[in-house]
Amino acid sequence: MKRFKNILCVLEPERSSVPVLERAIELANSNQGRLTVVSVVPHVTVGIGVSDGGPDLVDLQDAIVTIHRQKLDAFIAPFATRTKMDIKVLVGIPFLQIIHEVLRHHRDLVIKVPEQRDWLDRLFGSDDMHLLRKCPCPLWIIKPQAPKPCRVILAAVDVDDAYPQDEAASVEGLNRQLLEMASALALAESAELHIIHVWEAPAESAMRNGAFMRTGQTEVDAYVQQIRRQRSACMESLMQSLKHSIGADALQYLRPTIHLIKGDACQQIPSLSQQIDADLVVMGTVARTGVSGLIMGNTAETILGQIQCSVLAVKPPGFSTPVKVDG
Known part of the structure; x- marks a missing residue:
């Protein structure tokens, strides 16, 4: 690194x-x-x-x-x-x-x-x-x-494309930082690199079970697949950005395993880290930077409470700590 x-x-x-x-x-x-x-x-x-x-x-x-x-x-x-x-x-x-x-x-x-x-x-x-x-x-x-060097590294990214415009740039910058750091470590230590994004279809539950919804099963399934395709496309775009950053040869050597998992991030990220026996999880710990007092999102805090391996936690560009230096 x-x-x-x-x-x-x-x-x-x-x-x-x-x-x-x-x-x-x-x-x-x-x-x-x-x-x-x-x-x-x-x-x-x-x-x-x-x-x-x-x-x-x-x-x-x-x-x-x-x-x-x-x-x-x-x-x-x-x-x-x-x-x-x-x-x-x-x-x-x-x-x-x-x-x-x-x-x-x-x-x-x-x-x-x-x-x-x-x-x-x-x-x-x-x-x-x-x-x-x-x-x-x-x-x-x-x-x-913790073993040295790391054998398996898991990077958790958020490729949701529904963020407001003022937050999207921060999320994108954080994703780039996470993957650059995880890739640099994986290259230096000859470690397996896994990348996870956990996604949900926000309206699925209401469409399937809502008392006032009359959506057919086929339409609901099509909606869910559309969300998955969107997230897959966003992940591909992020990987192209990583390729540009670290070089095609480095990315080809790493051959990261991509995990697009439908479900709850609080459950799926710790679960995958255990399944692949990760030595290190690289993840962001800030949901938003522009809201006073909202320092770490509930999702990140819940995930960190369950992870039992080492963690490299990264803040997004523009983060300002609430701690001030006296004098």
């Missing part, structure tokens, strides 16, 4: 972060990019016997940062000869500090391990979900047990 030149790697030295650090080093070296490694510690708040803003509180915070920096240095030491790394310990709420770091220093990729697994065995914790909604640059969350 040649697009990432300023990579932010978020580590937790006490956990299994080796695959993430190795992946970040490889990306930095192959792209001749800059790599910054960070860890985040909580801000010390007032407690029993500690005065707010007093020297004891400051000293305690400094001690925590120093200890964490020592652990981070020791964790990274075996990798120090492989590439140059800047090292930082950030203080505060993890997702906010990570986004502030992205904004201040124009990072173009955040790569990290999942925050935690809760009792429902979901891959992502609360800080990760905040990052998936609000991080302005691509976010790659790698499972500690």
Whole structure:
């Protein structure tokens, strides 16, 4: 992948972060990019016997940062000869500090391990979900047990041609980004590339079951097939755009498998990722960019809650994070 030149790697030295650090080093070296490694510690708040803003509180915070920096240095030491790394310990709420770091220093990729697994065995914790909604640059969350290199990559795109004009360009741009990133990774790692679009015929249910509809079975079937042909044509157009972007030879080498599946995206994307044993799902996490407060669509959030493999999440062109940098 040649697009990432300023990579932010978020580590937790006490956990299994080796695959993430190795992946970040490889990306930095192959792209001749800059790599910054960070860890985040909580801000010390007032407690029993500690005065707010007093020297004891400051000293305690400094001690925590120093200890964490020592652990981070020791964790990274075996990798120090492989590439140059800047090292930082950030203080505060993890997702906010990570986004502030992205904004201040124009990072173009955040790569990290999942925050935690809760009792429902979901891959992502609360800080990760905040990052998936609000991080302005691509976010790659790698499972500690993820194979290296990736063997199977699944890219989820949306080729619905019914978006309003002011949204269509954003969706098209996001689709291009998703496929370019997924293709670059698949080429670099000799991985299988699968591309999925899940579609529905919006009026089908009403036409088949509506009390006030008098549409014959043949007409309904024809309508459904028309929608499928439209989506197939849009997918073909997207693949032609990819061919122009990466070159005919590269696309011929990849021979991506296209999945046009009728159904519910919340069910079908996780289901296919399991069926093909995907190591990585590349997908967008923003439904709309122009609506204040609507950061991640319900569909994307539901899908992410079910996926158990690594995820590379991408925002559309023009996305603006609601997180602001103080000062």
